[in-house]
Amino acid sequence: MDRDADATPAILAEGLTKRYPGGTAAAVEGLSFRMPRGATWGLLGGNGAGKTTTIAMLLGLLVPSGGRIACLGHDMARDRFAALARMNFSSPYIALPSRISVAENLRVYAHLYDVPQAGRRIAELAAQLQLTDLLDRPAGQLSAGQKTRVALAKALINRPALLLLDEPTASLDPDTGDWVRSWLERYRAESGCAILLASHNMAEVERLCGHVLMMKQGRVVDQGSPADLLARYGRDDLEEVFLDIARGRGREEIPA
Numbered sequence: 001m002d003r004d005a006d007a008t009p010a011i012l013a014e015g016l017t018k019r020y021p022g023g024t025a026a027a028v029e030g031l032s033f034r035m036p037r038g039a040t041w042g043l044l045g046g047n048g049a050g051k052t053t054t055i056a057m058l059l060g061l062l063v064p065s066g067g068r069i070a071c072l073g074h075d076m077a078r079d080r081f082a083a084l085a086r087m088n089f090s091s092p093y094i095a096l097p098s099r100i101s102v103a104e105n106l107r108v109y110a111h112l113y114d115v116p117q118a119g120r121r122i123a124e125l126a127a128q129l130q131l132t133d134l135l136d137r138p139a140g141q142l143s144a145g146q147k148t149r150v151a152l153a154k155a156l157i158n159r160p161a162l163l164l165l166d167e168p169t170a171s172l173d174p175d176t177g178d179w180v181r182s183w184l185e186r187y188r189a190e191s192g193c194a195i196l197l198a199s200h201n202m203a204e205v206e207r208l209c210g211h212v213l214m215m216k217q218g219r220v221v222d223q224g225s226p227a228d229l230l231a232r233y234g235r236d237d238l239e240e241v242f243l244d245i246a247r248g249r250g251r252e253e254i255p256a
């Protein structure tokens, strides 16, 4: 477990806003939340709701137009490298260098994060994520499911206290997707790592997340635990809640 658990939130976002140059509306507007250490939260919203923009700002890849972020107690405008050393992420949109082997890829990331005993850490993750037989293969020759497992190994190389996952099971078959979800559940229980998960897979969010932020047009329009949201909208699964919110049906307008 992270020794700082409960001391400061994993993520504190206050009035976070992003306007892209030339964009008419803000991609993210006035986003505020406080995600505790060790928690797993879901970031849900339709296409263009602002999930990836939010994650990019949390990682310091995009500079916010307004507001403030602190990750693991570090203000990201002033002190982001201290936070980034203890964070990591995985996104299907970021490809690993394809010509070098899986092992070489992981060694590069281990070096970037200054991981002690990198060889041992890579072997440990390879065993856990069933990558041992793939270590010598060029990363570009792997299947989508194999690439996802390599991306997870990369994301965990520095034993992060905060993990940001953008659609971790997109493009996986149901069996591999289920394997990744079970693996994440186990990893979270063992490590105490906080996870923010952006996903279009409602069953995944219902299973993994203790709290959900529902985004629409750059704003959080509702939030709560999956059970709270189901009860509030009178629905049986999160997919129906998502559709109610996406289609602008208020709680009082939902057909019985």
Ligand SMILES: Nc1ncnc2c1ncn2[C@@H]1O[C@H](COP(=O)(O)OP(=O)(O)OP(=O)(O)O)[C@@H](O)[C@H]1O
Binding pocket: 020, 021, 023, 027, 045, 046, 047, 048, 049, 050, 051, 052, 053, 054
């Ligand atoms: N580089 C960019 N320049 C201008 N506008 C952008 C840029 N990236 C995203 N946007 C706009 O910002 C808004 C939010 O996009 P974002 O990618 O954050 O949404 P998302 O919730 O991740 O969507 P999806 O589920 O489709 O991945 C959209 O209207 C999008 O068109």
